[in-house]
Amino acid sequence: MKCALAIAGENALPSAFVVFRGFSESMRKASALGYDGVELALKTPDEIERKELGSLLKQNNLSVSCISTGQVYASLGYAFTDTDAVRRKELYSMFTSFVDIAADYGQQVNIGRVRGALGEKSQQEGDELFIDMASKICSYAEPKGVTLVLEPVNRYEIDYINSVDQGVQLLKKASIPNLKLMPDVFHMNIEDVDIAKGLKDNIDDINYIHLADSNRLAPGDGHINFEEIFDALKETNYSKWCSVEILPYPNPDVAAERAIKYLRNFM
Ligand code: LER
Ligand code: MN
Numbered sequence: 001m002k003c004a005l006a007i008a009g010e011n012a013l014p015s016a017f018v019v020f021r022g023f024s025e026s027m028r029k030a031s032a033l034g035y036d037g038v039e040l041a042l043k044t045p046d047e048i049e050r051k052e053l054g055s056l057l058k059q060n061n062l063s064v065s066c067i068s069t070g071q072v073y074a075s076l077g078y079a080f081t082d083t084d085a086v087r088r089k090e091l092y093s094m095f096t097s098f099v100d101i102a103a104d105y106g107q108q109v110n111i112g113r114v115r116g117a118l119g120e121k122s123q124q125e126g127d128e129l130f131i132d133m134a135s136k137i138c139s140y141a142e143p144k145g146v147t148l149v150l151e152p153v154n155r156y157e158i159d160y161i162n163s164v165d166q167g168v169q170l171l172k173k174a175s176i177p178n179l180k181l182m183p184d185v186f187h188m189n190i191e192d193v194d195i196a197k198g199l200k201d202n203i204d205d206i207n208y209i210h211l212a213d214s215n216r217l218a219p220g221d222g223h224i225n226f227e228e229i230f231d232a233l234k235e236t237n238y239s240k241w242c243s244v245e246i247l248p249y250p251n252p253d254v255a256a257e258r259a260i261k262y263l264r265n266f267m
Helices: 023-033 050-060 070-074 085-104 123-144 164-174 185-191 195-201 226-235 252-264
Strands: 002-008 037-041 063-068 108-111 147-150 179-181 208-211 241-244
Touching: 002 023, 002 063, 002 252, 023 037, 023 050, 023 252, 037 241, 050 063, 050 085, 063 085, 063 241, 085 108, 085 123, 108 123, 123 147, 123 164, 147 164, 164 179, 164 195, 185 195, 185 208, 195 226, 241 252
Parallel strands: 002 037, 002 241, 037 063, 063 108, 108 147, 147 179, 208 241
Antiparallel strands: none
16 A cells, blocks of 8 residues: 655645645655655646656655645635536636646546535436536546546535445446545545445445544544554555545644654554
């Protein structure tokens, strides 16, 4: 199993769930702490220049685990469930550019809160809007070897696809080969009955896992049972990426260091 750290650009919203901001310095620190890779939480596809990204990764001996897109929703308000044709076109175009980056770096693009809310829409309507957008982006991504990963997010952040079960149902309905699941144990702790069992039972659909403790601090600093989670993952021979997506407390350096030190006990 490989372990990444989620990082963002300097201009990321204060609410972005990352410990470090600024790509160059963040990568230097992630590498020094022993992370295998970085998850790039991007607001727009042009936030990092491709050549610069390549040389930073090489310099620091890191891989990109995934391009994550929470800020596309939080900062710019784009959503897969939007009904506005112009906004849908803009979102499609932005995601194809993310896919282009992922084709060279990471081969995965996340769909977290950017799937959007249901609001007044029925579940059926939401599903149709989501599947329409996901199919188009996944068709573009498929020949480039890129997978999109859908992240169930707890009800206090969004009203659509909160639990792993709901995510799996939507994947079944969509039936898109390069659309997979990305559980986040922080959200599972709120929405799912049993985190370890939920991961184990759905392992065939899972391509990526977000790690944070119950309070979104470093794993080990809350009350999620990580030993049980990693036992379950080991039983399934999970060897893909997991990524640390936590708040920068008590401060960014301490949080990032505590997380990797604790997780290495299980990996
Ligand atoms: C938000 O809570 C989160 O976990 C992100 O990864 C999803 O956009
Ligand atoms: Mn997450």
